[in-house]
Amino acid sequence: MRIVVIHGANLNRLGRREPEVYGTATLADVDAAIQREAQTLGITVNTVQHSGEGAIVDAIAAAAESADGIVINPGAYSHYSYAIRDAVAGAGIPAVEVHLSNTAARESFRAQSVVAPVCVGVVAGFGANSYCLALRALAAALSRKTP
Ligand code: DQA
Numbered sequence: 832m833r834i835v836v837i838h839g840a841n842l843n844r845l846g847r848r849e850p851e852v853y854g855t856a857t858l859a860d861v862d863a864a865i866q867r868e869a870q871t872l873g874i875t876v877n878t879v880q881h882s883g884e885g886a887i888v889d890a891i892a893a894a895a896e897s898a899d900g901i902v903i904n905p906g907a908y909s910h911y912s913y914a915i916r917d918a919v920a921g922a923g924i925p926a927v928e929v930h931l932s933n934t935a936a937r938e939s940f941r942a943q944s945v946v947a948p949v950c951v952g953v954v955a956g957f958g959a960n961s962y963c964l965a966l967r968a969l970a971a972a973l974s975r976k977t978p
Pocket of ligand 1: 840841904905906907908909929930931932933934941
């Protein structure tokens with residue numbers, strides 16, 4: 832089983848960016864936690880990070896051709912990018928939206944995601960563990976579909 836994790840805008844700055852909100856773990860730390868979880872689950876996970884909307888759309892299209900599922904944290908694009916929503920909707924493989932922070936407990940504009948309705952689920956508020964929980968849930972959902 833192959834899952835692609837896509838980190839979106841500004842997530843390359845984790846650890847230095849608003850640590851009071853996002854914690855002090857860097858993106859490398861998050862990716863290491865993801866790989867540990869992948870090993871536990873016995874699946875292959877590739878991670879990518881792009882801050883540009885078009886690059887994220889391209890990464891979703893590439894995942895659609897090569898992977899069984901997508902875990903995506905679009906960053907602020909979650910709240911308004913119809914291009915990312917359309918890419919996820921058209922990928923033909925299931926996606927889970929992830930947020931480090933609990934977006935429902937922050938500014939009101941973060942409470943809405945235009946991407947979440949085309950995902951199979953959302954995990955938010957658990958820091959790096961949000962990604963691990965999403966991987967676990969997506970792997971379980973995918974293996975239920977495998978005959
Ligand atoms: C975020 C939440 C978004 O609202 C914000 O714009 C981000 C990070 C999170 O992981 O908590 O960039 O996606």
